[in-house]
Amino acid sequence: MFNYLSQYFKLFVFQMAVLKPENQSLKKSGKREDYLSWDEYFMATAILAAKRSKDPSTQVGACIVNDKKQIVGVGYNGMPRGCSDDEFPWGKGNADELKNKYYYVCHAEMNAILNKNSAGVENCRMYVALFPCNECAKFIIQSGIREIVYMSDKDHDKNRTIASKRMLDAAGVKYWPFTPQHKTIDIDFSKIDWNHMSQC
Numbered sequence: 001m002f003n004y005l006s007q008y009f010k011l012f013v014f015q016m017a018v019l020k021p022e023n024q025s026l027k028k029s030g031k032r033e034d035y036l037s038w039d040e041y042f043m044a045t046a047i048l049a050a051k052r053s054k055d056p057s058t059q060v061g062a063c064i065v066n067d068k069k070q071i072v073g074v075g076y077n078g079m080p081r082g083c084s085d086d087e088f089p090w091g092k093g094n095a096d097e098l099k100n101k102y103y104y105v106c107h108a109e110m111n112a113i114l115n116k117n118s119a120g121v122e123n124c125r126m127y128v129a130l131f132p133c134n135e136c137a138k139f140i141i142q143s144g145i146r147e148i149v150y151m152s153d154k155d156h157d158k159n160r161t162i163a164s165k166r167m168l169d170a171a172g173v174k175y176w177p178f179t180p181q182h183k184t185i186d187i188d189f190s191k192i193d194w195n196h197m198s199q200c
């Protein structure tokens with residue numbers, strides 16, 4: 001018991017000596033504490049991009065980040081350039097498959113890779129709202145992306161997801177589900193003080 005208490009006391013003294021000054025200096029700096037983590041920021045960027053999607057049932061966004069934490073590509077699911085999203089179909093229940101979206105829509109991951117604003121995406125990480133399908137997994141592997149951070153794995157029992165994981169595992173691409181600290185992120189344009197912004 002005495003030994004236990006003595007160990008505990010040593011730990012306490014260590015914390016006071018080593019950890020406290022750092023905490024104090026953090027407090028002194030006056031920085032905001034409620035800021036977004038990097039993971040939240042990149043996932044939120046993916047989800048914001050998804051809001052551009054015209055798909056009435058599933059909106060997917062993807063955000064590619066390099067090892068300097070720079071965003072190098074963003075995309076969402078949409079029709080290819082030149083294929084009007086007012087003319088090509090967005091449904092999925094039609095017996096005639098040519099009248100469903102699946103043959104036409106570009107997936108968010110593919111768009112993010114093709115939209116890259118850097119020479120390549122080797123060794124990058126992709127943040128994506130929905131676990132990538134088998135076709136996207138091929139793009140991810142071939143482009144050199146090494147890690148996937150996802151939110152929903154709603155299609156985990158579908159063959160396209162099983163095949164996707166099989167290929168990602170074989171190629172050594174890591175993937176992990178993301179749980180945000182903030183449940184909501186508020187972007188309220190009406191709260192922006194335009195007068196103040198223009199003085200900056």
Ligand SMILES: O=c1[nH]c(=O)n([C@H]2C[C@H](O)[C@@H](COP(=O)(O)O)O2)cc1CO
Nearest residue numbers: 055057058060077105107108132133136
């Ligand atoms: O990896 C993906 N990336 C992606 O952008 N999508 C898009 C394609 C479709 O527009 C939509 C899926 O539609 P639905 O959930 O109605 O089957 O999500 C779908 C997947 C997974 O299948």
Ligand SMILES: [Zn+2]
Nearest residue numbers: 107132133136
């Ligand atoms: Zn896909």
